[in-house]
Amino acid sequence: MDILLINPDHKNRKNNTPWGVLALGSYLRKVEGVDVHLFDASIEGADAAYQTLPDLMAQARVIGIGAFSSDAPFIKRVADMAKQLFPDKPLILGGPHANLYPEQSACYKNIDYVAYGDGEATTAALLKAAAAGSIDPAKIPGLCYQQADGTVVRTPPQPIEPFFDIDYDLLDPRVRHYFGKYIQVLAGRGCPFRCTFCYVSPSAKSWQGRSIESLFEQLDALIAQYDSKVVYFRDELFFHDKQRIRDFIRLYRERNYHFKWRASCRASDFGDNFITQEMVQDLAEVGCSCLKMGFESGSDTILKAIKKGIKVKNIQTAVTMLAKQPEIQINCSFIMGFPQETPADYRATMQLINWIRKQATNFYMVGPQYYRVYPGGALYEEVISQFDYQIPPTLDAWSERYLDPGNKDAFTDQSVDYPWVPVEMRPLAQQASFLVALACMEQQIGYMSRYKKRLLAPFVALARLRLNMGWYGYLVDLKMARGVVDFSIWAWADRSPLLNGLKKRAWFNALRQTPLYRKFSALFT
Secondary structure, eight states: OEEEEEEEOSSOOOHHHHHHHHHHHHHHHTOOOOEEEEEEEETHHHHHHHHHHHHHHHSSEEEEEOOOOGGGHHHHHHHHHHHHTTTTTTTESSHHHHHOOOHHHSSSTTEEEEOOOOHHHHHHHHHHHHHTTTGGGGGGEEEEETTTTTTEEEOOOOOOOOOOOOOOSOOOOOGGGGTTTTTEEEOOOOSSSOTTTHHHHHOSSSSSEHHHHHHHHHHHHHHHHHOOSSEEEEEESSSHHHHHHHHHHHHHHTTTOOOOEEEEOOOOGGGGGOOOOOHHHHHTTTTTTEEEEEEESSHHHHHHHHHHHOOOHHHHHHHHHHHTOTTTTEEEEEEOOOOOOOHHHHHHHHHHHHHHHHHHEEEEEEEEEEEEOTTTTTHHHHHHHHHSSSOOHHHHHHHHHHOOOOTTTGGGGTTTOOOOOGGGGGGHHHHHHHHHHHHHHHHOOOOHHHOOOOOOOOHHHHHHHHHTOOOOOOOOHHHHHHHHHHOHHHHHHHHHHHHHHHOOOOHHHHTTTTTHHHHHHTOOO
């Protein structure tokens, strides 16, 4: 095995598609002819991964990890394990965290190299050097590493590689088993927009899309192999231009496809110049079931400040048009906690969310998520220069943040206090996502037991009243509702000494088989 590519545990046991390491592994195998093994810790969980990885590491020439910042505890543990067991094997880190913090990551004692930018050609060059028996990192573009004297070196970036097909066979068979239901496909890379808050913005270059004909050749092969019912085009910007989408509609019809599909677009696409009402109907007819858009804020002031390139009127136009086509879900995301936000801006966002709730039924809202500070963009520079705030300075510090039991929503840093968020708005900024989920429970919350729905009914009514009245003080009701959502009567029963004792009684086990007991149990499922 030339390289072992490791994806951390992201708690998705079934249809997880670890795109970063999958794309890298596909390039290495298909373009470079490298022997690749992809290990996804999400399949069986981190604890099982820690037991399996030593044997896989022993077979690999190079060890690679692709990770988000929230994976810092996993990165540390795996890197420490690798260097303890196999100190001479090169370890390279890639992924979003490496892109955002290459120098910082390279300073960790057990990380040899960090690949920043698009890491395909960088990793391929490293593997060739490792196979030759001598690695000179200074000659490999796209690397960041620490020299013996402590100096951190970043070599020039690698150019973006031309499009290549994804090798789905790298994935665990247990993941590919679900491809008949759902599969992810990449039709374009990069993003031409420069939203100041986005982690893609500092690292993305100009948009690069594969031709629509090439895309359909790939789709032909995937549909023939897996007969996928849903295809998610995971591009940052699938709706790049009008002709591209017209060609997509035409080719979908010519092939008589029947799969549903999801993709990302922008609110400013809707109108007479691009996505007309007629095109919305066409999209529904050719299987479009969901359009993902970042609305971010209900304030034009904030949208301008973050260089989103849209206005509130664009959002309202998009929602109004899509509300007439209920087959297409409006998947929209919001963010709160920007440095420029005033209390009026916070309320404007909640007001827009409430308008969407009343305007449409075919929506799903992501957030409002709590703003996360990413380096490389103008907003990051503003935060660092104007506020007493610093990102965690080391990988160890990142690990401590995500091991902190107080940071319950670790992936979104929901519990991290920012000095620029007005004190009176901080509870709302940190809990707005749950407030919206309650108010829009039919759209936002999937399966839930009937007894929980009954217990949550008054909290749902109160959440809707808050949105209608614009009142967001004293959010104690959200804490109570969260307790209801998190409570599991079956977990409580498993821990109960009384019930565990009853389970040992023959009469109780006989009672559990009766229709009366089953009817009673159904109240809690």
